[in-house]
Amino acid sequence: MECLPVPYTKYVSLSVGSFVKIKGTFVMPFNMNPELQVDFLTEAEGNENIAFHFRVYCDNHVVMNSRQGGNWEEEVSTSVISFEDGQPFELGILVLSTEYQVTVNGHQCYTFPHRIDPGSVKMIQVWRDVSLTSVTVT
Template sequence: MAFVPAPGYQAAFNPPIPFTTIIAGGLRVGMAVYVQATLPKNYNRFAINLAAGQEDSADIALHVNARYDGRDRCVFNSRQGDVWGDEEMKREMPFKSGKVFAIMIEVTRNNFQIFANGAPFFEFAHRMPLDRVNWLQVKGDITVQELSIIGNGPGVKGNLVLSESQSKLVPMMGPPSINPPVPFSTNIRGGMIPKRTVVVKGMVKSSAKSFCINLKVGFNNDVAFHLNPRLNKKKVVRNSYINGSWGEEETQLEKNPFKEGEFFDISIRSGEKQFKVFVNGFHCFDYAHRLWNLQQVDKLEVEGDVNLIYVFI
């Protein structure tokens, strides 16, 4: 069963490179772009472009260019009318061979804030209007595991083009929470009604024992869905806490997708009878509802041995 992103969230897993995709509704303040990748066996340079078109000649608002030539560095630039602007450079290379790395670009009012592996890395001031930027390009020597465009939901200019499956889903409103501290807690406006999705992106700590994600009833702390990967016991526990007591644990799973020191992407979608849980783009398991007033399930919590990259509702 393939994961269908809800409106406001574009996600691609293992896309071919070069990869070009439209940014549905265009780029705006509050959005973010996430790229999780490795370097192939032979590599020299790769680029991530936020552009005004899909053509190679299109104007580029942000050009992130990692260069490996003995003077490893990251170059940042823009291009308008076939003319490149002044290069800005960071003589540091956090994107290493043999390791999975993460690049996050957050769009602010004044600049693009670029994060490398969860840490602030560079700021690039806007040189062209954001409303011209509606394409994402990834090129060069890079193997992408996951690519996400976060926050292009209701409120964008123009109409979003949705597939038939997407049109039946509740839009993700945002804005995303970027690199939030753990423990983390946030409200779910309107509750976990059917067709609503929450996305939790993070990395399991290298010495992790366990972490948990809870979907709760805010006013009485009942837990409609408790997702608890226990790394030290090699199992993924699912349960509910209702009227002061825990229910029966569910642990059956074909394959445990959570490993110490590795990234994960969890999408939890509420249905009429169950929560459907996708991990890293694949359907992992279903969890039948034990608490049926889903509108009251209006709080998300994340705790334990995990670093969060973003949370999006």
């Protein structure tokens, strides 16, 4: 299967019920602390406003946040890592009316409340230490 370029960007229009599915693998073992980052950007250019920021640090934690006017807001962090070392992953992000619901390999793992209207999201960016096979929005 052909890999997508990283960083990968996709222009989108999100609404309640939208589902983002990202399939890939980490390009190095977890003891080398690979990272995965997904950003829901409200502008096609620049990153001043990020409606949803999801970043996995495979050594020990996951961070979720949002950014408005160039300023990061209060970070939500958890030590629950639901990814498996050396295994492909399927990351799902469901847009609900009040929050994003994040699944890893079909298991609901994280939630993050909307701070910026998901309808304002124009682009998704996926990057860091991953090889991507698909990014779809339904």
